[in-house]
Amino acid sequence: MLLGSGELGKEFVISAQRLGQHTIAVDNYENAPAMQVAHTFEVINMLDGEALQKIVEKHKPDIIVPEIEAIRTDKLFDFENMDIQVVPSAKAVNYTMNRKQIRDLASVELGIKTANYRYATTFEELTKGIEAVGFPAVIKPLMSSSGKGQSVVKKFEDLKPSWEYAISGSRGDLKEVIIEQFIPFESEITLLTVTQKNDKTLYCPPIGHRQERGDYMESWQPASIGSDQLKEAKEMANKITAALGGQGLWGVEFFLTKDEVYFSELSPRPHDTGMVTLAGTQDFNEFELHLRAILGMLIPGIELLRSGASAVILAQNEQNKPPTYIGMENAIGVNGTDLRIFGKPSTRKYRRMGVALAWANSETDMNDIRMKAMETAEKITLK
Secondary structure, three states: OEEOOOHHHHHHHHHHHHOOOOOEEEEOOOOOHHHHOOOEEEEOOOOOHHHHHHHHHHHOOOEEEEOOOOOOOOHHHHHHHOOOEEOOOHHHHHHHOOHHHHHHHHHHHOOOOOOOEEEEOOHHHHHHHHHHHOOOEEEEEOOOOOOOOOEEEOOHHHHHHHHHHHHHOOOOOOOOEEEEEOOOOOEEEEEEEEEOOOOOOEEOOOEEEEEEOOEEEEEEEOOOOOHHHHHHHHHHHHHHHHHHOOOEEEEEEEEEOOOOEEEEEEEOOOOHHHHHHHHOOEOOOHHHHHHHHHOOOOOOOOOEOOEEEEEEEEOOOOEOOOOOEEOHHHHOOOOOEEEEEOOOOOEOOOOEEEEEEEEEOOOOOHHHHHHHHHHHHHOOEEO
16 A cells, blocks of 8 residues: 555556556545556545555555655554554654654764754744754645755745745645755765665665755766765665665665765655666666565665656646646657656646656766756646
8 A cells, every 4th residue: 555646656656567566556635646546546635644554454455555655654653553654664664754853863873964953833933943054944734745845045035935845845744844064065966775684785776866946856876976985875764774774775875075964854665866776777676676675575785777767747837737848759859868747636836747758878978878868858738
C-alpha cells in the first residue's frame, strides 16, 4: 500500500508490478499518477487516522510505503504492531516527515554538521530566531514538500512575508518553521543511500541538482565531488540512516562548500532529484533499488553505466483538468533523450508535470548533457 501517489509513487508502482507485487495507491485526490498504474486505489484524507485505519483493515497490506509528508504518521506505529512492514520504519517516517525531529537527531544526538538553526511557532519567536542565526537565512515550514513555503530572508523587512508564506506552505496541522543559517555553498548533492535487510549499506553515485523557489529544476549524475568530501557524506548518511533503522532507499541531501560538507535534509524514500536514474545512469534506477531493498532482495552493488541529466517540465497556470502536451514528437527526436509525462489531472503555476531525460557516455562533458535535457524540456508546451 502506497500512501501518496504522485510521480515518484507512479514509478515505484511500475517497478513493483514488474516483480509481481499487488499494489494499492492512496492519495487525497482521484486519478493521482500512481493510481493510474496500481491494481486498485483509495481516496482519503491521510491525516485522518480513522480513515487510514479503515483502509488498512480493508486491504490488509503486507507492506506500507509512505510517499508524502501529509500522513497521520503516529498511526504507522500501530500498523507495525499489527506485523505490517512500514518502509523504512515507523520511527524513520515519523522523524523525517518533520524537519525538527530529523535536524535535532542529526545535529544534537549524532553530532552531524548542519547549518545553525532555530525554531518558531509565532512571528515573535521568528524574530528572536533570526537574531540568533543572522542574515541571510532560510525559513521553511517544519512539514512541507517540493519547496513549498521556503524562502530566503536578507533583512528584517523580509520576515513578515516569509513567515506568512511558510505557514501557508505547511502541510498537515503542524504550524511551525525552522530558521536556518544560509550556507554559502558551491554546490548541492543528493546521495541516494540504500539500507538492506541482511547486507551492507550501498550508495549511488552522487547526484548534483539545481533548485528554484526551493524546488528541484534539474539534476545530473554523477556530480563532481572530491573523494574526501564524498567519503564524509557517506559517513554522515550511514550514521543517520542507521539511527533511524529499516530498509529501503533514502535521499540524503548535502551542501558542499570549498572544504566542508553540511547535512541538509533526508527523505525516507525515492527522491525527486533521483529521477535522473530513469536515464539509465546505473544498473537499477532508484525505484527498483527501493523495491528490492523493501522486499529483502540482496543488492550486491550499484554500478554507474553512463552519465545523465534530468530537467523538469512545469505548468505555468492553473486549470482543473489535464493539459494537452504539445511538441513531444520533436522533443525526443534527438539521440539520447526521453520523456516521462506524469499524468497529473490538473495544473497550477510551477507544478511539476513531467521530466526530460538525457544521457551520454562518461567522456561527454556534463554541461552538454544538462543542456540537452533542458532543451528537451523546453520543447514541450502545455495547452
